[in-house]
Amino acid sequence: MLLHWLFFAIAQACLCFVSVTHRSRNSLIPKRQWLQDLVTWDQHSLIVRGERVMIYSGEFHPFRLPSPGLWLDVFQKIKALGFTGVSFYADWGLLEGNPGHVVTDGVFSLDQFFAAASEAGIYLIARPGPYINAETAAGGMPGWTLRLNGTLRSTAPDYLNATVHYLSVIGKIIADAQITNGGPVIMVQPENEYSTWPGESFAQFPELFNRELMTFTEDRLRDAGIVVPFAINDNENMGYFAPGSGLGAVDIYGIDAYPFRYDCGHPYVWPTYRFPTGWQTNHTTFSPSTPFTIMEFEGGSGDGWGGVGEDMCAILVNNEGVRVLFKNNYSFGVTIFNTYMIYGGTNWGNLGYHGGYTSYDYGASITEDRQIWREKYSEMKIQANFFKVSPAYLTATAGNVGNGSFVSTSTIAVTPLWGNGTTTNFYVARHSDFTSTGNASYTLTVSTSIGNVTIPQLGGTLSMIGRDSKIHATDYDVGGINLSVLVLYGGESEVHEFALPMSTGEPKLSNNSTAKVAKLGSAWVINWQFTTSRQVVTIGDLTVYLLWRNEAYDLWVLELPASEPIGNFTSMSKSNVIVKAGYLLRTAIIDNNTLHLTGDINCTTTLELIATPSDSLTSVTFNGSPLETTKSSTNNLLATISFSPPEIQLPDLSSPYHEWKYHDSLPELSPTYNDTIWTLCTHTSTTNPLGKRTPTSLYASDYGFHTGSLLYRGYFTSTGTESTFTVNITGGVGFGHSVLLNSTFLGSWAGSGANETWIQNFAFPVTLEVGKNYVLTVLIDHMGQDEEAPGTDAVKYPRGITDFSLQGREMEDVEWKITGNLGGEQYLDLVRGPRNEGAMFAERMGWHLPSPPSEGWESRSPVCDGVDGAGVGFFTTGFELDVPSGWDVPMSFVFNGTEGGEEGTGGNYRAQLFVNGWQFGKYVNNLGPQTTFPVPEGILNYNGKNDFSLALWSLDAAGAKLGGFALVPKAFIKSGYSKPALVDSPAWVKRENAY
Numbered sequence: 001m002l003l004h005w006l007f008f009a010i011a012q013a014c015l016c017f018v019s020v021t022h023r024s025r026n027s028l029i030p031k032r033q034w035l036q037d038l039v040t041w042d043q044h045s046l047i048v049r050g051e052r053v054m055i056y057s058g059e060f061h062p063f064r065l066p067s068p069g070l071w072l073d074v075f076q077k078i079k080a081l082g083f084t085g086v087s088f089y090a091d092w093g094l095l096e097g098n099p100g101h102v103v104t105d106g107v108f109s110l111d112q113f114f115a116a117a118s119e120a121g122i123y124l125i126a127r128p129g130p131y132i133n134a135e136t137a138a139g140g141m142p143g144w145t146l147r148l149n150g151t152l153r154s155t156a157p158d159y160l161n162a163t164v165h166y167l168s169v170i171g172k173i174i175a176d177a178q179i180t181n182g183g184p185v186i187m188v189q190p191e192n193e194y195s196t197w198p199g200e201s202f203a204q205f206p207e208l209f210n211r212e213l214m215t216f217t218e219d220r221l222r223d224a225g226i227v228v229p230f231a232i233n234d235n236e237n238m239g240y241f242a243p244g245s246g247l248g249a250v251d252i253y254g255i256d257a258y259p260f261r262y263d264c265g266h267p268y269v270w271p272t273y274r275f276p277t278g279w280q281t282n283h284t285t286f287s288p289s290t291p292f293t294i295m296e297f298e299g300g301s302g303d304g305w306g307g308v309g310e311d312m313c314a315i316l317v318n319n320e321g322v323r324v325l326f327k328n329n330y331s332f333g334v335t336i337f338n339t340y341m342i343y344g345g346t347n348w349g350n351l352g353y354h355g356g357y358t359s360y361d362y363g364a365s366i367t368e369d370r371q372i373w374r375e376k377y378s379e380m381k382i383q384a385n386f387f388k389v390s391p392a393y394l395t396a397t398a399g400n401v402g403n404g405s406f407v408s409t410s411t412i413a414v415t416p417l418w419g420n421g422t423t424t425n426f427y428v429a430r431h432s433d434f435t436s437t438g439n440a441s442y443t444l445t446v447s448t449s450i451g452n453v454t455i456p457q458l459g460g461t462l463s464m465i466g467r468d469s470k471i472h473a474t475d476y477d478v479g480g481i482n483l484s485v486l487v488l489y490g491g492e493s494e495v496h497e498f499a500l501p502m503s504t505g506e507p508k509l510s511n512n513s514t515a516k517v518a519k520l521g522s523a524w525v526i527n528w529q530f531t532t533s534r535q536v537v538t539i540g541d542l543t544v545y546l547l548w549r550n551e552a553y554d555l556w557v558l559e560l561p562a563s564e565p566i567g568n569f570t571s572m573s574k575s576n577v578i579v580k581a582g583y584l585l586r587t588a589i590i591d592n593n594t595l596h597l598t599g600d601i602n603c604t605t606t607l608e609l610i611a612t613p614s615d616s617l618t619s620v621t622f623n624g625s626p627l628e629t630t631k632s633s634t635n636n637l638l639a640t641i642s643f644s645p646p647e648i649q650l651p652d653l654s655s656p657y658h659e660w661k662y663h664d665s666l667p668e669l670s671p672t673y674n675d676t677i678w679t680l681c682t683h684t685s686t687t688n689p690l691g692k693r694t695p696t697s698l699y700a701s702d703y704g705f706h707t708g709s710l711l712y713r714g715y716f717t718s719t720g721t722e723s724t725f726t727v728n729i730t731g732g733v734g735f736g737h738s739v740l741l742n743s744t745f746l747g748s749w750a751g752s753g754a755n756e757t758w759i760q761n762f763a764f765p766v767t768l769e770v771g772k773n774y775v776l777t778v779l780i781d782h783m784g785q786d787e788e789a790p791g792t793d794a795v796k797y798p799r800g801i802t803d804f805s806l807q808g809r810e811m812e813d814v815e816w817k818i819t820g821n822l823g824g825e826q827y828l829d830l831v832r833g834p835r836n837e838g839a840m841f842a843e844r845m846g847w848h849l850p851s852p853p854s855e856g857w858e859s860r861s862p863v864c865d866g867v868d869g870a871g872v873g874f875f876t877t878g879f880e881l882d883v884p885s886g887w888d889v890p891m892s893f894v895f896n897g898t899e900g901g902e903e904g905t906g907g908n909y910r911a912q913l914f915v916n917g918w919q920f921g922k923y924v925n926n927l928g929p930q931t932t933f934p935v936p937e938g939i940l941n942y943n944g945k946n947d948f949s950l951a952l953w954s955l956d957a958a959g960a961k962l963g964g965f966a967l968v969p970k971a972f973i974k975s976g977y978s979k980p981a982l983v984d985s986p987a988w989v990k991r992e993n994a995y
């Protein structure tokens with residue numbers, strides 16, 4: 001066997017007949033008229049540039065990480081998983097906040113996203129909506145669409161027209177980045193789950209769904225130049241829009257599935273009602289001519305206000321979940337597989353819907369602050385690396401699920417995947433009860449080229465220990481390449497077995513190995529028990545590593561770059577290196593006899609070169625620095641990188657000596673406050689489906705205010721009879737409000753994790769004076785619009801005041817004014833987008849931006865002094881950072897303790913954080929759960945001055961101060977990342993028309 005090609009497979013061991021035959025690649029002739037010939041497909045898989053590729057993809061939204069210089073870091077961490085793709089949404093609502101003006105500059109530009117994907121070698125699946133869901137405000141539709149008369153996502157002309165400009169702009173941007181133009185985009189999904197929604201579907205509500213809507217959207221995208229295949233994500237797995245299904249049908253039919261659901265509060269309880277058992281049948285019924293595609297498969301889960309925190313969601317979908325349910329997906333032959341989310345990011349700047357809070361960590365494999373310590377990252381890595389290099393899988397056909405004929409016990413269910421044109425079969429085994437945490441022993445009878453074989457053949461039994469699943473491969477065909485290194489891994493103490501054709505030569509065991517080796521028929525059979533120490537078997541030129549799973553976690557498979565157009569994209573024609581390391585390896589290049597690696601360490605780490613395409617490597621560099629090398633007992637090159645974290649200076653934001661400047665941010669309470677230029681609520685009609693319950697509409701969206709917070713002023717002249725004000729307010733789940741009469745605080749609603757609306761009575765504490773003018777001030781937290789089910793217009797559910805009464809008076813006797821963010825839809829800050837600011841005075845003045853005019857302001861700390869009484873205080877400060885280059889130090893602002901107005905009692909208060917002008921957190925002390933707010937480098941200036949401010953809203957008469965507040969480094973990672981450029985963060989300038 002010549003070492004021309006390096007092949008690596010991390011396989012779940014047991015029986016692998018590794019066939020090392022040379023087979024020429026099938027010529028893959030397109031069966032239909034493609035619009036291009038670089039991305040084609042058949043019933044088995046996608047075919048890119050004539051080669052079958054496992055599209056193993058993760059969802060990552062650029063708009064949730066508004067530091068473009070970090071996108072490459074995330075892509076490299078995804079590539080290092082062995083993934084080949086990323087799926088992303090674009091958020092129309094962030095791009096076209098002002099109707100007719102689609103802004104695609106700065107953090108909203110996708111140029112760097114596409115460039116970074118190509119550099120990392122990641123294919124992209126673009127999902128531009130116009131509707132995206134994604135836990136975004138209004139499901140990604142701009143606020144102004146709430147005023148459309150027609151039903152959103154219907155064929156109402158005003159809705160269709162509203163989408164045209166956006167679709168042409170985003171369509172062109174995506175079209176330019178298609179593979180046909182040398183870019184990374186290989187597939188596009190118009191709309192999102194248009195066909196279905198839990199509990200509602202075509203079948204139940206046919207009148208709500210409209211095939212023309214899909215056609216219209218597709219046509220706009222085709223007009224913009226999209227030629228790669230269109231895909232659909234059908235949540236109900238009913239074949240909607242599958243090829244041949246009629247109008248609007250796409251090229252590639254895909255499904256969505258969230259079987260773990262969302263109960264992060266009970267993360268060890270796996271709900272079973274959505275666990276898939278028959279997807280191969282559905283697929284062949286609904287879309288037999290396309291690859292089995294899962295456009296979204298739950299890779300984390302979501303949490304909301306008053307919830308339990310994102311880390312709990314990471315437990316709900318943890319490494320065991322990935323083991324059992326991802327492998328179950330492979331048993332159905334999925335070859336286009338996207339997991340949602342692989343990196344969640346942040347709902348900065350009010351971009352989220354009301355059901356979620358600032359963190360969109362999602363419990364994903366890569367944490368919100370881009371760390372990869374969650375075990376499922378490693379689990380996904382060992383799985384994806386197997387499928388990346390198992391061409392036989394890409395043509396296999398799923399057999400019947402849970403077939404009892406293969407296995408010795410009914411507690412284990414096995415689904416076979418039969419080789420099609422290859423001799424390879426795969427058998428995916430799991431507990432019959434998916435959720436079982438028990439242990440089971442089994443033997444397996446498999447069909448092979450030498451007849452039926454029951455394994456293990458040399459004694460012992462196979463085992464399924466706790467929540468686990470295994471892939472057993474027979475006659476494993478590596479597709480005509482030479483295999484030089486094979487890694488087989490398993491859990492500690494498990495017995496596994498593999499076999500090789502006799503012709504490969506006699507296996508030799510490492511000294512420590514207790515494996516049994518026997519000749520059986522025409523094969524060598526090797527049977528061993530995993531321990532935590534490595535065992536090695538050599539057979540001719542092939543080295544087989546038998547690794548405890550946790551050691552396999554430390555292996556990194558790096559593709560060496562190829563010439564263009566493949567470059568860093570995946571192809572079986574490329575060579576790989578396998579290096580054992582610690583935290584992360586990103587890239588590898590071989591130059592002469594030197595291996596240049598980039599990567600990250602978080603402790604002193606020894607690199608071991610497990611497999612390289614050349615035995616003549618003599619030196620290694622790491623992030624550009626040469627390393628001293630030695631040799632291991634098995635002749636692998638070793639090199640140790642030492643680690644000592646830097647000391648960095650951080651501001652002590654809780655200290656009484658740290659200077660904060662303070663300004664009142666609810667001056668509306670002052671009798672001298674002038675609101676003459678506020679918007680009068682004069683609309684006597686509304687398009688809102690809720691209808692109008694007040695003489696003039698009081699819905700914020702009717703006046704162009706859609707985000708952050710809302711302020712209302714209700715004027716009346718007293719007749720001396722008014723004693724109570726009753727108001728029905730809607731702010732979205734978790735919202736709160738405070739109500740004042742002139743300067744007198746009447747009360748607040750502090751919010752709950754369940755209420756989207758709240759009705760409250762406010763008794764006036766004194767008798768009002770006849771003939772005197774009074775003003776009611778209502779401050780409302782706006783938590784974002786809801787999302788949408790097609791045809792329901794749920795997005796339009798209003799925010800603001802829906803209804804009120806002033807006891808003893810007519811509604812008409814009160815004249816209302818409103819403000820939200822300054823400028824409303826004609827928002828001022830084009831750099832930070834349409835949702836970054838709300839109604840609060842300091843925001844309207846732009847004081848949250850860098851360098852506010854705070855010289856003459858009072859010195860006052862949000863921790864030591866806080867806000868007196870009910871109201872809003874604005875605190876601003878600055879600090880310098882100087883993080884040495886080569887160190888990735890993710891940082892978070894952390895609220896410690898829950899102090900309220902009275903020492904140690906907690907309290908009802910809310911705070912918004914602004915970092916260099918970017919709203920990077922909405923904290924609700926009485927609800928939580930989020931207390932830690934990561935802010936990415938680039939938004940935070942790691943080498944220079946930062947402006948930080950905090951709008952602190954006390955909903956209690958007792959006032960509020962923070963229990964403690966700190967900027968906390970969450971990790972010190974010596975990193976090969978590209979240091980992100982500082983994000984353009986324009987400073988404060990006086991806003992002429994601010995009020």
Ligand code: IPT
Binds near residue numbers: 133134135198235256
């Ligand atoms: C699915 C959406 O398509 C996606 O945008 C996101 O919202 C996800 O849910 C949940 O995080 S839709 C769901 C009904 C499967």
